[in-house]
Amino acid sequence: MLKMEAEDIKKIAVLGAGVVGNSWVANFIWKGYPVNLWLYTGEEEESAKQSIEKHLEGLADNSIFRKEEIPQMLELVTYTTYIEDAVKDVEFIQEAMIEDLEVKQKYLTEIDTYAKPEAIYASSTSYLLISEIAKFSNLSKRCIGAHPFNPPHLIPLVEITIPEGNKGSVKSAEIAKEFYESIGKVPILLKKDVPGFVANQIQKAVSEKCSELLENEVCTVEDIDKAVSFGPGLRWATMGPYLIFQLGGGADGIKGLTLHIGKANLEDKSEEAVKELEVYADFIQGEVDKEMENRSPEFGRTNESLRMFRDKLLIKILKEHKKI
Numbered sequence: 135m136l137k138m139e140a141e142d143i144k145k146i147a148v149l150g151a152g153v154v155g156n157s158w159v160a161n162f163i164w165k166g167y168p169v170n171l172w173l174y175t176g177e178e179e180e181s182a183k184q185s186i187e188k189h190l191e192g193l194a195d196n197s198i199f200r201k202e203e204i205p206q207m208l209e210l211v212t213y214t215t216y217i218e219d220a221v222k223d224v225e226f227i228q229e230a231m232i233e234d235l236e237v238k239q240k241y242l243t244e245i246d247t248y249a250k251p252e253a254i255y256a257s258s259t260s261y262l263l264i265s266e267i268a269k270f271s272n273l274s275k276r277c278i279g280a281h282p283f284n285p286p287h288l289i290p291l292v293e294i295t296i297p298e299g300n301k302g303s304v305k306s307a308e309i310a311k312e313f314y315e316s317i318g319k320v321p322i323l324l325k326k327d328v329p330g331f332v333a334n335q336i337q338k339a340v341s342e343k344c345s346e347l348l349e350n351e352v353c354t355v356e357d358i359d360k361a362v363s364f365g366p367g368l369r370w371a372t373m374g375p376y377l378i379f380q381l382g383g384g385a386d387g388i389k390g391l392t393l394h395i396g397k398a399n400l401e402d403k404s405e406e407a408v409k410e411l412e413v414y415a416d417f418i419q420g421e422v423d424k425e426m427e428n429r430s431p432e433f434g435r436t437n438e439s440l441r442m443f444r445d446k447l448l449i450k451i452l453k454e455h456k457k458i
């Protein structure tokens with residue numbers, strides 16, 4: 135069991151200075167954490183500095199903090215090409231190296247040698263399994279998958295997984311979850327270690343459907359982009375698909391919508407199939423009710439307050455698109 139809590143995280147190592155690594159660094163230093171940024175080659179230092187500064191400028195330009203605060207934030211970064219120097223004095227390691235299993239496995243064995251035993255190793259991998267990445271680690275209980283969404287300094291979602299069957303990692307996952315929450319992220323802890331986590335599996339399904347529509351010459355690429363961003367994507371920016379369906383069902387909620395649309399579309403109209411649909415409708419309504427109860431009132435937790443919250447956000451986004 136790790137002898138550490140989220141508040142013991144005082145310093146962070148980010149490994150990899152690419153698209154994701156630099157954005158993570160911007161996020162951590164904005165929140166006041168000193169960061170050791172590990173560079174694959176020393177030549178990356180200049181581009182990393184520029185990229186991190188641009189991310190911070192974007193936040194300052196949008197009044198998240200004052201521009202004058204940026205130099206102080208940038209001083210929190212130490213650049214190094216040595217893994218030992220990057221990880222030896224930190225409590226949290228956010229790995230963002232290229233998506234290559236052998237590379238991640240190799241560096242993890244070095245991390246085992248040099249990092250404090252209680253330091254958490256969080257891989258940003260998009261599709262690899264943490265079970266595989268941590269396979270040769272002596273300290274796999276400190277290893278978690280922690281998949282961000284690009285750009286991590288803006289998108290709150292972080293999907294957390296633990297190596298299959300490794301109960302010791304649960305504590306690491308809980309600490310990481312608390313830590314990410316403390317810096318404004320929205321972490322979700324998956325029950326299984328699956329390739330592509332949740333969000334990339336959803337994205338993959340959407341992207342496969344887009345390709346199918348193009349192949350069948352149903353519409354153009356531009357039409358698909360419009361259909362997603364001015365249709366479901368716009369709504370999903372306000373809340374997830376289940377809450378959207380809850381509102382789609384009016385006073386009858388998602389149960390009503392499921393029964394209404396579901397029954398109309400049932401291929402098998404047998405009594406058994408209808409019964410199955412009804413059981414599912416009850417189940418999904420129960421889950422959505424629980425989700426609504428967990429929401430803070432300011433974001434809507436009844437049908438009416440949810441609807442108002444959705445519409446307020448939709449109007450804000452539509453104004454930016456000059457569509458309202």
Ligand SMILES: NC(=O)c1ccc[n+]([C@@H]2O[C@H](COP(=O)([O-])OP(=O)(O)OC[C@H]3O[C@@H](n4cnc5c(N)ncnc54)[C@H](O)[C@@H]3O)[C@@H](O)[C@H]2O)c1
Binds near residue numbers: 153154175230259
């Ligand atoms: N780009 C995204 O949208 C995105 C989103 C979420 C997660 N991720 C994940 O984040 C990680 C980094 O992705 P990225 O998009 O920042 O990639 P990137 O190519 O921009 O950066 C990768 C970093 O790894 C370094 N590198 C290259 N070869 C290496 C080697 N042999 N050994 C060690 N390091 C090497 C590069 O120099 C660079 O610093 C990947 O695991 C990826 O799956 C990416």
